[in-house]
Amino acid sequence: MQRRKFVQKATLASMTAVLGTEIVFGGMMPKDYVPLGLQDPDPFKMFDKDKDMIVLNDKPWNMEAVAHQLDDKVTPNKYIFVRNNGLIPEEVDPATWTLTIDGESVEQKKTYSLEELKSKFEHHTYQLVLECGGNGRKEFDPPTKGNQWGVGAVFCAEWTGVRLRDVLDDVGVKNNAVYIGYHSADDHLSRNPEKEPISRGAPMAKARQDETLLAFKMNGADIPLVHGHPLRLVAGGWPASVSGKWVERISVRDQVHDGPKMMGTSYRVPCNPVAPGEEVADENMCIIESMPVKSLITYPKTGAMISKGEKLGIRGHAWAGELEVDKVEYSIDFGATWNKCNLERPANRLAWQHFSAQVDFPKKGYYEVWSKATDAQGTSQPMLIPGWNPKGYLNNACQRIAVKVT
Ligand SMILES: Nc1nc2c(c(=O)[nH]1)N[C@H]1C(S)=C(S)[C@@H](COP(=O)(O)O)O[C@H]1N2
Ligand SMILES: [Mo]
16 A cells, blocks of 8 residues: 555544554644554565565555465465555445446346345355466566466455356347456556556456456455455465455456456566567467366475484475366485375365375485376476576476475
């Protein structure tokens, strides 16, 4: 959130809330005055995040988790990465929030209050993996522009809401519908009200899946503001950019949605592999749909030390976009040989799956433990970096932790 704008619009009560104490002579403050105590925003406090999360950018706010913070089966808010393309909305009132369904392919446009959405349609709860398309970007060479995400722009939370499909059916969608696109309440960085920071979407088949929700709860509580309160589109297994936060309007389109971040190199990759650094013609770029198979060792933290003769228990999660993960293996010899991990079934479709193994080390010294998942179609993670692309998307390389046996 842009602190200055927040302060200018904020009431004394909300400033008091952020400061955690009363501004004693608050009524005497000049108009538009920014109290010193609010000039240096603490993103960890502001977003309720663990102080070991990594801040990648403050305009807009972007922060990610480190691998071992993602150890929980369902990710708690304090470890959930933050990705914003614009400015977090400041005035969000669930009591007056509405969602409009419009577009070329609706019978007629229709607006619902949040209360109507909640009372009219059945509620559903799913654990869903949301991973930024650019997660892992920092490993690409030559480097690509954008937030230099490590491995922590991913999480699996439990979302509760109504099915987008049920709402679309209530509105009435024409046969020529091909795509939905979301429109949200966040402002463009330029503050130009005519511009949207991001407006993406998905084909009708994805929009109509059981698990595609208009969510109003995350992990059993109101969605935190930074993650889309009071209403968020969630579409697990696809780049998290499809999951529009603060959604106010969904357009049912008779063509592929053409909002900001749908075109050019945004969330698109070469349809066929290219050489690193190569320029790719627009017509040879394809929109990212299902995310690729991936795994993450979340315990122990890299740099673990154990004594010779001890076994090391490792664990983590694996996910594969629209697909289930079939197996996870680990290697301690830089990928020369692999051993199978125990792998649990997902809590529901599009949730991540938990793996674990007991690892034996032959002698004292330095090791790396690598994990590799394989999806239900037999596709595995690449050991090192996958195909280069202009914006550094879809890095699903095997993750590694260092271990010292003493
Ligand atoms: N309205 C809106 N929705 C958005 C974004 C945004 O900037 N504005 N960012 C998208 C991107 S690129 C990602 S990766 C996810 C991040 O979700 P999170 O901040 O809850 O982790 O939100 C998506 N939805
Ligand atoms: Mo993203």
